[in-house]
Amino acid sequence: MGHDVHIRHVSDGDWSGIVALEASAYTDSALSEERAALESRAHASPATCFVLDFEQQIAGYLLALPYPMFQYPDLSRMEETIFHSRNLHLHDLVIGESFRGRGLAKRLLHHLTVTAGSKMYERISLIAVGGSETFWSANEYKAHHEVALPRSYGADAVYMSKAV
Template sequence: MTSPRWRPLRASDLATASRIAALIHPDYPEDDAVMAERLRLCPEGCFALVADDGALLGYAVGHPWRARSVPDLDTLLGALPAPAGAWCIHDVALLPDARGRGAAAELVGLMRAEARRRAVAEMVLVAVGNAAGFWRHHGFRPIPEVPPPGYGAGAALMVGDI
């Protein structure tokens, strides 16, 4: 397999992305309507990682949001805040075979580029599990604000510069 590539997420990808989410994030379930809404509200922030044969190997969801906060998991937004104070990286999930090839680092660049394009002041996310080290490596730092309860104990709200 050559290096997978990121492309815009499509509505036709949502069922497969949902299966990937269930495999990669079993402790953080979300209704399929959440990802579908994020795609509808901000298609420029939704990406699919695909293999040469078009198979979906991962996905990522980002959108404008309020500074130093994130919406809780499994929550429909209704609308995006305007103006937004931050770019929220809501979800990133890569199948194990797609890891270690630079795709996640490339995704951070794609998200950062969209945040710049939208002229927001910062990027924000919640690191769960062992992900905080990855995000620190890419310029994010924990902040004292507490993430919403849906992320569970040990989750860290983090911000990164644009």
């Protein structure tokens, strides 16, 4: 499997594939964002946003950008604010349904963690949505239940973080 997987930075030609993956991942929720919002988040930090190719197809993506600890992107905003922070916020990680169960999310996470360390980030934060808190806990993220989140992230959303 190793030679069939390639993680690279997002390029302009990837957006149709990213938007399709994002829409299919969030079909049953209100979490899906417009293409312009996704692009804005990636443009805020191109060095920490990635596409995962599996057998020359886009199988997943990850968007992460600097954000102050305990803050997070507003899902209703199309244009992202650019922050200078030692905290890297993992805004979105999606693996296409037909590619799940192969450890690809863990590969993307590992790649992000290594990149974050090389760029001197101190922490990685995220908001676990759709019942994914267990996955993130298994990957060493700790819940911060004291952080109030807007309804737009879903009723079971949990702010989480870990040290790089």
